[in-house]
Amino acid sequence: LTISGHSWYIDSIAFNPDGEFLASSSNQVIKIWRVKDGQEVCNLNGHANSVYSVAFSPDGEYLASGSSDKTIKLWRCDRSK
Amino acid sequence: LTISGHSWYIDSIAFNPDGEFLASSSNQVIKIWRVKDGQEVCNLNGHANSVYSVAFSPDGEYLASGSSDKTIKLWRCDRSK
Amino acid sequence: LTISGHSWYIDSIAFNPDGEFLASSSNQVIKIWRVKDGQEVCNLNGHANSVYSVAFSPDGEYLASGSSDKTIKLWRCDRSK
Amino acid sequence: LTISGHSWYIDSIAFNPDGEFLASSSNQVIKIWRVKDGQEVCNLNGHANSVYSVAFSPDGEYLASGSSDKTIKLWRCDRSK
Numbered sequence: 184l185t186i187s188g189h190s191w192y193i194d195s196i197a198f199n200p201d202g203e204f205l206a207s208s209s210n211q212v213i214k215i216w217r218v219k220d221g222q223e224v225c226n227l228n229g230h231a232n233s234v235y236s237v238a239f240s241p242d243g244e245y246l247a248s249g250s251s252d253k254t255i256k257l258w259r260c261d262r263s264k
Numbered sequence: 265l266t267i268s269g270h271s272w273y274i275d276s277i278a279f280n281p282d283g284e285f286l287a288s289s290s291n292q293v294i295k296i297w298r299v300k301d302g303q304e305v306c307n308l309n310g311h312a313n314s315v316y317s318v319a320f321s322p323d324g325e326y327l328a329s330g331s332s333d334k335t336i337k338l339w340r341c342d343r344s345k
Numbered sequence: 346l347t348i349s350g351h352s353w354y355i356d357s358i359a360f361n362p363d364g365e366f367l368a369s370s371s372n373q374v375i376k377i378w379r380v381k382d383g384q385e386v387c388n389l390n391g392h393a394n395s396v397y398s399v400a401f402s403p404d405g406e407y408l409a410s411g412s413s414d415k416t417i418k419l420w421r422c423d424r425s426k
Numbered sequence: 427l428t429i430s431g432h433s434w435y436i437d438s439i440a441f442n443p444d445g446e447f448l449a450s451s452s453n454q455v456i457k458i459w460r461v462k463d464g465q466e467v468c469n470l471n472g473h474a475n476s477v478y479s480v481a482f483s484p485d486g487e488y489l490a491s492g493s494s495d496k497t498i499k500l501w502r503c504d505r506s507k
Contacts, residue, residue, distance in 0.1 A: 189336075194330070198320075198322060202322040205328055218338060249356070255348040255351075274478070274496065400441055416430050418427065
């Protein structure tokens with residue numbers, strides 16, 4: 184299964200704890216994908232510069248992202264969409 | 265134990281959750297190895313550019329790879345081979 | 346939630362095992378944040394050069410950091426502050 | 427606690443699963459340290475070029491290392507030393 188949708192190099196990827204979702208960062212954009220069919224479930228914009236690391240919290244509630252814009256963001260994604 | 269087989273720098277490595285297999289990426293190529301004897305069990309080709317991150321899903325079913333070719337791929341490897 | 350406070354690129358991030366805290370490194374400085382409100386709970390200074398990796402121990406007691414200053418440091422942060 | 431002993435930048439660090447040991451790589455050299463006192467318990471030489479990633483197997487038996495020398499090595503360290 185190939186997941187396309189980002190417009191630049193994939194900088195980092197991370198599964199959520201139950202393996203149902205996969206987060207990826209590419210340039211300033213973070214996306215969350217459903218593993219079983221590769222559908223994009225969230226598109227997280229807001230960072231002003233490249234995001235080099237993404238990590239799910241152990242309970243899967245939050246996705247943290249560290250960026251070259253000097254900030255860390257904590258995201259929640261409504262995955263029922 | 266030394267595992268050889270890649271033709272370029274090893275960019276990333278990851279164990280599967282039960283520790284029986286190890287995935288590695290080097291340039292566009294991803295390989296999965298059996299830990300106990302270092303045998304190659306899968307050779308995953310398909311990315312058009314360097315793969316900088318590999319991660320197993322928590323249940324070990326999938327290997328995700330993020331690449332400079334702007335795509336993410338989800339792989340299943342028939343390890344019984 | 347956006348966490349600001351670092352003065353340079355965010356190099357690495359890591360959740361502690363129970364997901365209550367998030368560590369980040371930026372240049373020589375490591376900070377630990379409370380996830381629920383983004384408050385800084387520890388500011389860890391001491392490395393003489395950039396810190397490129399941070400990792401919590403599995404029991405959450407220690408944060409390890411690897412730096413370009415050729416040392417590794419193990420930190421404990423009094424999070425009750 | 428500051429752990430010194432490497433002669434170059436620390437490239438990667440990883441705790442073993444029970445948190446008792448910490449592995450680090452710096453240039454071609456990998457070392458394993460006891461967390462409680464910072465003592466070096468293993469010095470793993472053999473790679474011909476920089477080691478950019480180290481990872482313990484989930485059961486803690488092996489340390490895998492991926493290197494610019496195009497090989498992956500699996501190490502066991504007699505920690506009772």
